[in-house]
Amino acid sequence: DADVTQTPRNRITKTGKRIMLECSQTKGHDRMYWYRQDPGLGLRLIYYSFDVKDINKGEISDGYSVSRQAQAKFSLSLESAIPNQTALYFCATSDLTGREQYFGPGTRLTVT
């Protein structure tokens, strides 16, 4: 079984809709991350969490929110989706050193 899972794997939604992407991990890591990938831009950090009570904005957090429901679960929400949020979203985890991250399979989100 995969250590980091993401649901859904693919999602098409309409402008203005609220959508939640979920991430779960069985690695026992405290740290979790959300990235988005856009062609030609690589991966950019949206939010990160060092533990359940410690959530921080990344470089592109506008339009997104997160919830850390438990050590193993970290959700990303788009309160009102817009077309330029169409992207591939990755969840990742790391241990306390943060020096290596482990990635989920990604969620492909399309906003029409």
Next chain:
Amino acid sequence: AQSVTQLGSHVSVSEGALVLLRCNYSSSVPPYLFWYVQYPNQGLQLLLKYTTGATLVKGINGFEAEFKKSETSFHLTKPSAHMSDAAEYFCAVSGGSGTYKYIFGTGTRLKVLA
């Protein structure tokens, strides 16, 4: 501060030819360096990583990379390209105890010509 530069957003090689994908980094602390591969419509797969120790790192699928501190480089190579190597490749750097930052390059798309 850390950064990663991947030279060449697109690289084409003939099947059987050498693959060379370039990655240069900057880091104020000893870096950890990574290469990931992403096949079409798939997630990120770790190819190889450098943490400490031997500077020549071997990964999966016949790839290897060499950490050259003096050149601040971590280029990815494979002696003989195969059609199945066609994918996008990302270099990443992390550094500093307790860091959360994992900086990715913008990616290089490898095309293998028959």
